[in-house]
Amino acid sequence: MTSRQALRALIVEDSVDDADLIAREIRKGGFNPxxxxxxxxxxxxxxxxxxxKWDIIISDHTMPSLSSLQALAILKNKNLDIPFIIVSxxxxxxxxxxxxxxxxxxxxxxxxxxxxxxxxxxxxxxxKTRTDKKHAESERDHLxxxxxxxxxxxxxxxxxxxxxxxxxxxxxxxxxQSGKITLVNRAGLAMLSPIDISKSxxxxxxxxxxxxxxxxxxxxxxxxxxxxKRALKGEDHIEIDEIIYATNKKxxxxxxxxxxxxxxxxxxxxxxxxxxxxxxxxxxxxHLKDQFIRIAAHELKTPLAIIKGYAQLLLxxxxxxxxxKSQGLLCSxxxxxxxxxxxxxxxxxxxxxxxxxxxxSVEELNLQxxxxxxxxxxxxxxxxHRIRLTTAQPGIFILGDYxxxxxxxxxxxxxxxxxxxxxxxxxLDVTRQSDVAQxxxxxxxxxIPQEKQGGIFELFYQAHSSTAHDFxxxxxxxxxxxxxxxxxxxxxxxxxxxxxxxxxxxQIPLMRKKS
Amino acid sequence: MTESKIKKQILIVExxxxxxxxxxxxxxxxxxxxxxxxxxxxxxxxxKLCVPDxxxxxxxxxxxxxxxxxxxxxxxxxRLIPIVVLTAAEDANxxxxxxxxxxxxxxxxxxxxxxxxxxxxxxTGDKKKVAS
Numbered sequence: 001m002t003s004r005q006a007l008r009a010l011i012v013e014d015s016v017d018d019a020d021l022i023a024r025e026i027r028k029g030g031f032n033p034x035x036x037x038x039x040x041x042x043x044x045x046x047x048x049x050x051x052x053k054w055d056i057i058i059s060d061h062t063m064p065s066l067s068s069l070q071a072l073a074i075l076k077n078k079n080l081d082i083p084f085i086i087v088s089x090x091x092x093x094x095x096x097x098x099x100x101x102x103x104x105x106x107x108x109x110x111x112x113x114x115x116x117x118x119x120x121x122x123x124x125x126x127x128k129t130r131t132d133k134k135h136a137e138s139e140r141d142h143l144x145x146x147x148x149x150x151x152x153x154x155x156x157x158x159x160x161x162x163x164x165x166x167x168x169x170x171x172x173x174x175x176x177q178s179g180k181i182t183l184v185n186r187a188g189l190a191m192l193s194p195i196d197i198s199k200s201x202x203x204x205x206x207x208x209x210x211x212x213x214x215x216x217x218x219x220x221x222x223x224x225x226x227x228x229k230r231a232l233k234g235e236d237h238i239e240i241d242e243i244i245y246a247t248n249k250k251x252x253x254x255x256x257x258x259x260x261x262x263x264x265x266x267x268x269x270x271x272x273x274x275x276x277x278x279x280x281x282x283x284x285x286x287h288l289k290d291q292f293i294r295i296a297a298h299e300l301k302t303p304l305a306i307i308k309g310y311a312q313l314l315l316x317x318x319x320x321x322x323x324x325k326s327q328g329l330l331c332s333x334x335x336x337x338x339x340x341x342x343x344x345x346x347x348x349x350x351x352x353x354x355x356x357x358x359x360x361s362v363e364e365l366n367l368q369x370x371x372x373x374x375x376x377x378x379x380x381x382x383x384x385h386r387i388r389l390t391t392a393q394p395g396i397f398i399l400g401d402y403x404x405x406x407x408x409x410x411x412x413x414x415x416x417x418x419x420x421x422x423x424x425x426x427x428l429d430v431t432r433q434s435d436v437a438q439x440x441x442x443x444x445x446x447x448i449p450q451e452k453q454g455g456i457f458e459l460f461y462q463a464h465s466s467t468a469h470d471f472x473x474x475x476x477x478x479x480x481x482x483x484x485x486x487x488x489x490x491x492x493x494x495x496x497x498x499x500x501x502x503x504x505x506x507q508i509p510l511m512r513k514k515s
Numbered sequence: 516m517t518e519s520k521i522k523k524q525i526l527i528v529e530x531x532x533x534x535x536x537x538x539x540x541x542x543x544x545x546x547x548x549x550x551x552x553x554x555x556x557x558x559x560x561x562x563k564l565c566v567p568d569x570x571x572x573x574x575x576x577x578x579x580x581x582x583x584x585x586x587x588x589x590x591x592x593x594r595l596i597p598i599v600v601l602t603a604a605e606d607a608n609x610x611x612x613x614x615x616x617x618x619x620x621x622x623x624x625x626x627x628x629x630x631x632x633x634x635x636x637x638x639t640g641d642k643k644k645v646a647s
Contacts, residue, residue, distance in 0.1 A: 298603060301603040301622050302534065302603055302622060302623075304623045305534060305622040305623030305624065306531075306533045308623050308625075309534070309537040309538075309541070309623070309626060310537055312626045313537060313540060313541055313544075316626060317540075317541075317544045337623070348605055352605060357605075359606065361608055361609070
């Protein structure tokens with residue numbers, strides 16, 4: 001025998017000699033290490049079975065205090081699966097069969113002991129097969145239980161997610177890789193209703209027919225530009241504002257939408273999800289606000305014209321009848337209305353910008369001449385500042401809106417005056433830089449702190465608010481100036497150093513020479 | 516009296532009495548003869564009795580507004596009488612173009628600017644179109 005396996009044998013035998021004989025025979029089988037215990041009573045057998053594990057039981061058939069059938073009963077009682085071989089000199093065919101029926105694995109005649117080792121080997125093998133099978137079964141049962149648990153968990157998670165999805169106010173659409181819509185939450189269904197999509201699944205193009213998407217500028221979005229389509233192509237973190245024309249409801253929805261690809265564990269894209277938030281109310285409120293500002297500012301114009309007009313009339317035609325003091329008071333009224341007028345104009349510009357209604361009436365402009373006019377006018381009110389205008393060429397022509405460009409110049413010059421100490425020079429340059437006209441306003445004023453420079457063109461931004469240089473204002477003029485320049489196809493910018501001054505500039509494309 | 520011996524006549528069509536009388540006072544101080552009308556209908560009635568050298572026209576008025584007035588006016592009257600539109604609209608020039616007026620004056624306005632526009636557009640006999 002080639003087997004090198006260990007063997008622990010329990011030998012049930014009243015004869016020490018017979019037990020030795022059996023042990024010697026087994027040893028020939030090459031089991032290593034081989035150990036055995038001999039017992040001959042039921043009590044000992046029970047004890048031995050409890051105290052350690054046995055690979056095999058070799059039992060005599062009849063002994064004074066125990067029979068092989070009783071031994072088998074004990075084994076069965078302990079619920080142990082250990083091969084049980086009867087070695088007997090006297091066992092008859094019938095008894096042997098009965099013993100086998102009662103759980104004996106085999107029997108070997110004492111006069112044929114060489115048969116014992118092969119029998120042991122066979123029984124060990126079969127026992128191992130039985131154990132392996134049992135192991136496999138219990139493993140399978142365990143896996144099955146685990147699977148059942150996971151499946152219940154998954155079910156619960158799915159229910160949870162479904163409730164979450166259906167409770168959120170935003171619409172959620174999910175598509176698979178091939179562009180079939182696989183999930184629409186309740187809000188999404190409401191967006192599509194009364195069209196029932198439960199019967200036939202939607203494709204991406206069906207969806208884009210039902211919800212016709214436009215960019216905020218009004219251009220219709222192509223199929224390739226659909227957020228879900230872009231997400232399927234691998235674009236992450238898509239976040240855009242759109243206008244959706246919901247065909248079923250026949251009206252526009254303003255939405256903010258986000259989309260992202262869904263990937264499997266290998267990172268392969270298996271679908272995409274889109275979340276659509278209806279912000280129509282917000283947009284409409286915002287619109288209403290802009291309209292309110294526009295109407296309110298507009299209504300202020302006529303009373304303003306009355307106050308301003310009469311004050312000016314008094315100053316102009318009746319100054320002889322007025323004391324110097326009264327004239328001074330009237331001047332203050334006139335200046336106050338001047339400021340009010342500027343505020344009203346800024347509010348109107350602002351609402352027009354928000355409503356995208358700032359229209360330019362474009363004509364041929366000589367920037368150099370316009371700059372001179374502005375300087376002349378501003379000198380009337382800013383007598384304490386020296387304003388110097390330099391131009392390289394006598395005529396620099398652009399296509400632009402006279403009033404709007406004038407407004408930008410006024411803003412830049414007024415700011416320069418506002419934030420410069422009296423007596424300091426303000427330098428206005430009008431130059432030509434290859435194909436653009438450039439206007440720059442350089443002051444020797446207080447400058448803008450580095451950390452405040454980033455937001456200078458933002459709406460309602462006041463770099464000097466709550467400082468010693470807070471001269472009030474709404475923080476809208478530079479914002480408006482930038483919008484005007486941008487609408488002229490130009491650029492606006494600045495450079496500033498704290499304590500030294502600022503240079504604000506803008507560039508507008510030169511007018512093409514007529515040939 | 517300004518340039519000529521005969522007083523130039525101006526018709527102010529404006530529903531706001533405060534604005535109307537302000538303009539009237541300013542123009543009279545400058546030696547113009549002034550007629551006022553509170554709306555387009557009154558202005559048309561005025562035009563039956565006089566031929567002004569310039570019309571200052573408010574656009575938003577009750578009874579008959581500026582647009583309606585211009586329409587009627589163009590049918591029955593001398594196209595050579597210049598019209599200057601008075602408006603609080605955001606784009607005053609656009610308003611002027613709408614009714615083919617000669618010029619526009621945005622509200623609120625500087626008195627100097629008012630006089631400037633009036634003198635620039637006054638009917639001189641060989642009127643040339645100013646508005647594009």
